[in-house]
Amino acid sequence: MNIDIQKVCILGAGTLGTRVALQAALSGFQVRIYDLSEELLERSKQTMQKLLGALRKEGRFTEIEDEVLWSRLLFTTDPATAVKDADLINESVTEDVGIKQEVWKRFGALAPEKTLFTTNTSYLLPSMFAEHSGRPERFCALHFHDVFTARVVDIMPHPGTDPGLIAPLERFGEALEQVPVLVKKENSGYLFNTMLLALIGAAGKLLTKEVASVEDIDKSWMVNFHMPQGPFGILDAIGLDTAYHVTKARKDTASQQFAALLKTYVDAGKLGKKSGEGFYRYK
């Protein structure tokens, strides 16, 4: 398939959409980023400025002039402007099946014929909205982690995806300084989150069964693997509210018991790093 990606449309200017848009612009792509209000777009722009400052402090992307960078980014609340001439759409809207279906129905109808459709969903599956886009064969999951530190991008086709999309999406991921991995069959949570949840589930079970303390469980992982965080430190970074919802959705007894424990933290306002306290206290 002769696919040349140069112009990118990002749907949803939240945490992940903002990061993907910034990296795409840093990598030289023309980027249009869409959200529902000017306020949301303004916030996204401010986040980009902060991110860029932090990255440049680390010595990254210092060679790119501000004027050039910002000229590659267009923020818009107008759907037609957003998808105009787009080679690829990457959708990062709210993690809700109904909302994503509506969005793909709308933007699928508006997009030029050449556009590739990709979703950045974290736990849903591309087959849930592929048909709604009107072009299931050109629809695929393209899932980023945090773009700048965790640089894996999952490429996950649904059964109706044209296999010819894989190679251009891999090249696009590499152009965005990511390491592409292929998820050959639809799998909620892709590869990394599937493994991370297994680790966290085992840690949660050790805790709820009172086998060991939060600190000792984390230490076992951190010291043996020379890692800066153990499973509970990771949960504090993810947010215990998110962790609660994900754990609650798993139906086995151990997950339900761990979800009940996580709920006591959430109910007490201990949401992890972002609230200043979770399993650990933060300053």
Add this chain to the structure above:
Amino acid sequence: MNIDIQKVCILGAGTLGTRVALQAALSGFQVRIYDLSEELLERSKQTMQKLLGALRKEGRFTEIEDEVLWSRLLFTTDPATAVKDADLINESVTEDVGIKQEVWKRFGALAPEKTLFTTNTSYLLPSMFAEHSGRPERFCALHFHDVFTARVVDIMPHPGTDPGLIAPLERFGEALEQVPVLVKKENSGYLFNTMLLALIGAAGKLLTKEVASVEDIDKSWMVNFHMPQGPFGILDAIGLDTAYHVTKARKDTASQQFAALLKTYVDAGKLGKKSGEGFYRYK
């Protein structure tokens, strides 16, 4: 409890016993190391020399004079000599319930009254041999990982262990430059291996269900967590024969399917790093 540990007896001069003995000597303890034959003891001594060379290349333990170090180590095939005046026994014999029971029956009867009994078992439980030692209340698991790189030591009492043993064992672990963690209830695999097996189980399931390749599953973990190895790289280091036995012992369907896959590697002589090939090839 007023326990002063100065003299240590190591039962079993295999991989782990050798390392614990060497670290104990490096930490200033008087160490007697026992095994069944002079040949096994000679091999242990050679392993220590190699280890020491590698550690000193890294700049570690360079301040300890060889003469002083070796004067702290006594290699013996005589049980009475091995336990003479020992403050603590750490047992690392073959991972077999019957053998460990025999060993504890024999050495429990020989040891001085003051001796603490500890087992370095990887997957068995201290309650399986505590009674055989004749002093279950002075019996506890004290489990090392690889001593020099993975520096966690698990302290795991069985229900009959005197709680007064915990603090002296923690101090002993720290004296051996380990990070002690308390496993409050008997749990096969302690903390680290329980979590590692969950991670490996999830990775194995992704592979047997053909969701992704070995390389892509590993990459997801390595790139996002900035780790030098993913689950299959770790398995190659552990040895696929060991991995097969541990996985085979787990009775769920996913483990059985992964065990069947591991068996094809073992049957083909691909045991991981030690044989030059496993999931990956090694030079």
